[in-house]
Amino acid sequence: MTETEVDGCVVAPRAETPQVGGDQQQARDTVIVGYTVYAPPGSDWKTTDQVRIRGEVCDITGEPGDWRRSPFTGLAGPVQFAADRVTG
Numbered sequence: 001m002t003e004t005e006v007d008g009c010v011v012a013p014r015a016e017t018p019q020v021g022g023d024q025q026q027a028r029d030t031v032i033v034g035y036t037v038y039a040p041p042g043s044d045w046k047t048t049d050q051v052r053i054r055g056e057v058c059d060i061t062g063e064p065g066d067w068r069r070s071p072f073t074g075l076a077g078p079v080q081f082a083a084d085r086v087t088g
Contacts, residue, residue, distance in 0.1 A: 003052065010038040011053055014082065035083045041067075041076035051083050058083035 014034035035053055039045060045064040050057050061084045067077025 001050075006039060006043060008040040010078070012036045012038075036080065037083050038078040038080050039064075041078060043079050045079055045081055053083060053085075056085050058085045 012035065014036050035058065037051065037053070045060060047060050047063060049060050051060065052058070061082045064079050064081035066079050069075065070077050
């Protein structure tokens with residue numbers, strides 16, 4: 001596996017509150033850390049890729065979305081994807 005550093009990414013923690021009594025609360029040995037990543041326009045990401053965020057390896061979950069062009073500015077938009085680290 002080859003690691004390639006990608007400059008210009010914005011990483012935001014993804015906050016999801018588990019439902020009381022839901023699966024996430026019942027399976028207390030599982031810790032899910034989620035992020036939303038906004039990568040530079042035109043960058044190529046696949047659901048089979050992994051990313052390193054703050055030193056931790058995360059899987060890309062779901063299909064990356066390309067914002068294409070902003071209808072307001074005409075500038076190229078980011079590629080957005082979810083990245084999760086699951087342990088336990």
